[in-house]
Amino acid sequence: MKKILVIGASGQIGSELVTKLREMHGGENVVAADLKKLKKYEIDGPFEKLDILKEKRVLDLIKKYDIDDVYHLVAVLSAKGEDNPMFAWNLNMDSLLELLEFARNGIIKRIFWPSSIAVFGTDTPKDNTPQNTIMNPDTVYGITKLAGERWCEYYFRKFNVDVRSLRFPGLIGYKSLPGGGTTDYAVDIFHKALKGETFECFLQKNTRLPMMFMPDAINSILKIMTAKHENVKIRSSYNLAAMSFTPEELYYEIKKHRPEFEIDYKPDFRQKIADSWPDSIDDTSARIDWDWSHAYDLEKMSSIILENLPKHFKF
Numbered sequence: 061m062k063k064i065l066v067i068g069a070s071g072q073i074g075s076e077l078v079t080k081l082r083e084m085h086g087g088e089n090v091v092a093a094d095l096k097k098l099k100k101y102e103i104d105g106p107f108e109k110l111d112i113l114k115e116k117r118v119l120d121l122i123k124k125y126d127i128d129d130v131y132h133l134v135a136v137l138s139a140k141g142e143d144n145p146m147f148a149w150n151l152n153m154d155s156l157l158e159l160l161e162f163a164r165n166g167i168i169k170r171i172f173w174p175s176s177i178a179v180f181g182t183d184t185p186k187d188n189t190p191q192n193t194i195m196n197p198d199t200v201y202g203i204t205k206l207a208g209e210r211w212c213e214y215y216f217r218k219f220n221v222d223v224r225s226l227r228f229p230g231l232i233g234y235k236s237l238p239g240g241g242t243t244d245y246a247v248d249i250f251h252k253a254l255k256g257e258t259f260e261c262f263l264q265k266n267t268r269l270p271m272m273f274m275p276d277a278i279n280s281i282l283k284i285m286t287a288k289h290e291n292v293k294i295r296s297s298y299n300l301a302a303m304s305f306t307p308e309e310l311y312y313e314i315k316k317h318r319p320e321f322e323i324d325y326k327p328d329f330r331q332k333i334a335d336s337w338p339d340s341i342d343d344t345s346a347r348i349d350w351d352w353s354h355a356y357d358l359e360k361m362s363s364i365i366l367e368n369l370p371k372h373f374k375f
C-alpha cells in the first residue's frame with residue numbers, strides 16, 4: 061500500500077484531497093501535515109504539525125511514515141503574495157526545491173505540485189490560452205509558479221524525477237474558506253448570498269476568469285497521479301479548464317435561487333491581477349494525454365453550493 065504525505069492539508073484543496081486519498085488508500089496511509097490542524101478531517105488518520113521550511117523535520121516525517129508520494133499544497137497565493145514578495149518567493153520556491161531534491165536522492169518516489177493560471181500575464185493571448193505561449197507573469201505568485209514549473213521539468217529531464225503538475229484556474233469549494241487568491245470572490249459571494257447580505261465584489265462585473273468546482277479539481281489531481289508514467293508527457297504543468305464566467309454571470313446564477321440577492325462592485329488592487337490573466341484556457345493536452353474531463357458547469361456548481369454550504373457554515 062502506498063504511503064502518502066499531504067503538506068498544506070488544512071487548506072482549501074488539502075482538506076478535500078485528504079478525504080479522497082484516505083478513501084482510496086486507507087486513513088492510516090495518508091498523513092496530513094500543516095502549520096494548523098483542522099478541527100476535524102472527514103476521515104481519521106495521522107496529523108503532523110509541520111512547517112515545510114523546516115527541512116530536517118520534513119525529512120524525519122518522510123522517514124517515520126516511510127512516505128512514497130508527497131502532495132505539496134503549501135503556497136502564498138496571488139493576492140497575499142503582493143504584501144510580502146520576498147516571503148512568497150522564499151516559501152513557494154524553497155519548499156518545492158526541497159522536495160525535488162528528496163525525490164532526486166530517491167527518498168520519495170513521486171511529487172504532486174500545483175501551478176496556476178497566474179503563470180500567464182498581460183502579453184498572453186487571452187482566449188483559449190494555449191499550453192505553450194508567451195507567459196510573462198505580473199505577480200510574485202505567478203513568477204514563483206512559472207519558476208517552479210521550469211524546475212519541475214528540469215528535475216524530470218535531468219534526474220528522471222516523477223513530478224506531476226496542473227495549472228489550476230480559480231477553485232471554488234464550499235467546505236472551507238479560500239486562502240488569499242484573486243478568485244476568492246467566487247467563494248465569498250455564496251456566503252453573502254446565504255447570509256442575506258449585499259455582496260461587495262472586489263472585481264468589476266465583466267471580469268471573465270477561468271474557474272473550476274473543487275470536486276473537478278480533486279478528480280484532476282487523482283487522475284494525473286494515477287496516470288501511466290508515459291502518458292504524463294508535459295512535465296512542467298498542464299493547462300486545465302472547466303468553465304469561465306464573470307462576477308455578473310455568477311451573480312445572476314445565484315439570483316435564480318435567491319431573487320432578493322444584491323451586489324455592489326468595488327474593484328481593488330486585485331482587479332489588475334485579474335486583468336493580467338486569461339479569460340479561458342485550452343486544456344486539449346490534458347484531455348488527450350490522460351483523459352481529463354470536467355463534470356461541473358456554473359449552473360450545476362451553484363445549485364450544489366447553495367444547497368450544501370449551510371451544512372458546513374452557520375448563517
Ligand code: NAD
Nearest residue numbers: 068070071072073094095111112135174176228230231239
Ligand atoms: P490554502 O492557502 O487554502 O492552503 C495552504 C495551506 O498551507 C494552509 O492550510 C496553510 O496553513 C498551509 N501552510 C502555509 N504555510 C505553511 C508552511 N510553512 N508549512 C506547512 N503548511 C503551511 O491554499 P489552496 O487554495 O489549498 O492551494 C493549494 C495549492 O494550490 C497552492 O500551491 C496554490 O498555489 C495552488 N492553487 C490554488 C488555487 C485556488 O484557487 N485555490 C488555484 C491555483 C493554484
